[in-house]
Amino acid sequence: MTDPRPIGIFDSGVGGLTVASRVGEILPSEHIVYFGDTARVPYGTKSKETVTRFSVENVEFLMRHDVKLIIVACNTASSLGLEFLKRCFRVPILGVIEPGARAAARYTRTNRIGVIGTSATIASGAYEKAIAKLRSGKYIFSQSCPLFVPIVEEGWLDTRITRDIASIYLKGLRAKNIDTLILGCTHYPLLKNVIGEVMGKSVRLVDSAEEVAREARGILEASGLLNNSGRPGKQKFFVSDEPPRFIKMAKRFLRRRIKCVKADGIAR
Amino acid sequence: MTDPRPIGIFDSGVGGLTVASRVGEILPSEHIVYFGDTARVPYGTKSKETVTRFSVENVEFLMRHDVKLIIVACNTASSLGLEFLKRCFRVPILGVIEPGARAAARYTRTNRIGVIGTSATIASGAYEKAIAKLRSGKYIFSQSCPLFVPIVEEGWLDTRITRDIASIYLKGLRAKNIDTLILGCTHYPLLKNVIGEVMGKSVRLVDSAEEVAREARGILEASGLLNNSGRPGKQKFFVSDEPPRFIKMAKRFLRRRIKCVKADGIAR
Numbered sequence: 095m096t097d098p099r100p101i102g103i104f105d106s107g108v109g110g111l112t113v114a115s116r117v118g119e120i121l122p123s124e125h126i127v128y129f130g131d132t133a134r135v136p137y138g139t140k141s142k143e144t145v146t147r148f149s150v151e152n153v154e155f156l157m158r159h160d161v162k163l164i165i166v167a168c169n170t171a172s173s174l175g176l177e178f179l180k181r182c183f184r185v186p187i188l189g190v191i192e193p194g195a196r197a198a199a200r201y202t203r204t205n206r207i208g209v210i211g212t213s214a215t216i217a218s219g220a221y222e223k224a225i226a227k228l229r230s231g232k233y234i235f236s237q238s239c240p241l242f243v244p245i246v247e248e249g250w251l252d253t254r255i256t257r258d259i260a261s262i263y264l265k266g267l268r269a270k271n272i273d274t275l276i277l278g279c280t281h282y283p284l285l286k287n288v289i290g291e292v293m294g295k296s297v298r299l300v301d302s303a304e305e306v307a308r309e310a311r312g313i314l315e316a317s318g319l320l321n322n323s324g325r326p327g328k329q330k331f332f333v334s335d336e337p338p339r340f341i342k343m344a345k346r347f348l349r350r351r352i353k354c355v356k357a358d359g360i361a362r
Numbered sequence: 363m364t365d366p367r368p369i370g371i372f373d374s375g376v377g378g379l380t381v382a383s384r385v386g387e388i389l390p391s392e393h394i395v396y397f398g399d400t401a402r403v404p405y406g407t408k409s410k411e412t413v414t415r416f417s418v419e420n421v422e423f424l425m426r427h428d429v430k431l432i433i434v435a436c437n438t439a440s441s442l443g444l445e446f447l448k449r450c451f452r453v454p455i456l457g458v459i460e461p462g463a464r465a466a467a468r469y470t471r472t473n474r475i476g477v478i479g480t481s482a483t484i485a486s487g488a489y490e491k492a493i494a495k496l497r498s499g500k501y502i503f504s505q506s507c508p509l510f511v512p513i514v515e516e517g518w519l520d521t522r523i524t525r526d527i528a529s530i531y532l533k534g535l536r537a538k539n540i541d542t543l544i545l546g547c548t549h550y551p552l553l554k555n556v557i558g559e560v561m562g563k564s565v566r567l568v569d570s571a572e573e574v575a576r577e578a579r580g581i582l583e584a585s586g587l588l589n590n591s592g593r594p595g596k597q598k599f600f601v602s603d604e605p606p607r608f609i610k611m612a613k614r615f616l617r618r619r620i621k622c623v624k625a626d627g628i629a630r
Contacts, residue, residue, distance in 0.1 A: 240512060258526070335408050
């Protein structure tokens, strides 16, 4: 049995490509339809009501591509809009928060976990809440790192300034003796080297993108929805505005050139 | 004769507050209605079509407050949408590009002018075109500085990292022996100290916010539209999303606490 329908992934912009990339590695035969809401990026500074409304429109767009599972590859939309999306739509929908939280709770030995993310993600306390739900007696320490996204988009992935900025942001977390650090923003895996260097080898970095890709595989397996064709899956990319900029950024995230189309009738 | 109607100012977000601030200094009796399109910020990564559509909606919002003059306090909207706005609406509408360009052309002695701005503003060539229209035989050198906006919003106005970033961005312009540098983004006046330090005292910085405020005064005077009440003008602030974040940022831009209301029926 094989289900050839694609997996849908949406993000406020380009960051979710780290998720698309991990899904491609972990589920190489699955087709992917990616939607980046580049007309309305970023979500992190917007209200719950606004982010939820945008997310519903994004899911509707993906549904028109007959997707069998949807990944909300955006921390803000995952923390603010996921519950509502799950109530609205019948297709399985995964966010990035819970897989990251579950992985961190599994990995930690000292029960001291750090979380970094955008201001919105950190202010939402989404990872704390998700870890608390696992009722595990963990200590969570969080820190927002607002300059990490623009510095990734500038392409300064491994420069002295990047290290200086990381040292400032991560100073407090280093003092907390955490052994696990959740990269709570889809852009951050591109800064893994620098963050790892600043935190030291004793701290395990949790890449939410990788964790959500693993959970997606689990769900598809359990529901008999895997694509077992054995052929490499195709990836389609749509944005709500400015495909050229997305294509340029995508090169940094996927290390290859992609085609990308402006989606009709969204973000009007 | 006195005209008590307010001046309307819009920006994609908080940056236009540098314009509101200068208007308040130069035209202290004028009332101001400010609209920040925080639900759809930033404009700099969006297409001309999208930015123009948003700008029309923003002007319509300001018109409902019976404004007598509108300032487009956003470099992207000024470069992409201004011509269309002027054709659509009868109220005088000023952008920030031309006043900055005119001032630079007036100030320079060596005819070598630099421009810094967001990627979108620099890619648009708006300042080059505006200066070229003055048919003045000037050499223009431009540089995008994508991290300046996030670093201002992070509040790192005068840190070592800010100076390091400025040194990297401005290195090329320093080698060009410019004597005038246009701050082609409304956030940049907050980095005046650092930019001035890196460029050296021989380079005059042109603050577009100040220049557009002066031109606004000129137009109101010439058309008999000044508010001559002699009383301090009132300022009202509206945003399309998340007033608390705007209020927090506004403190940095205006050095005082403001009230701010979510505008109805915009950015839906």
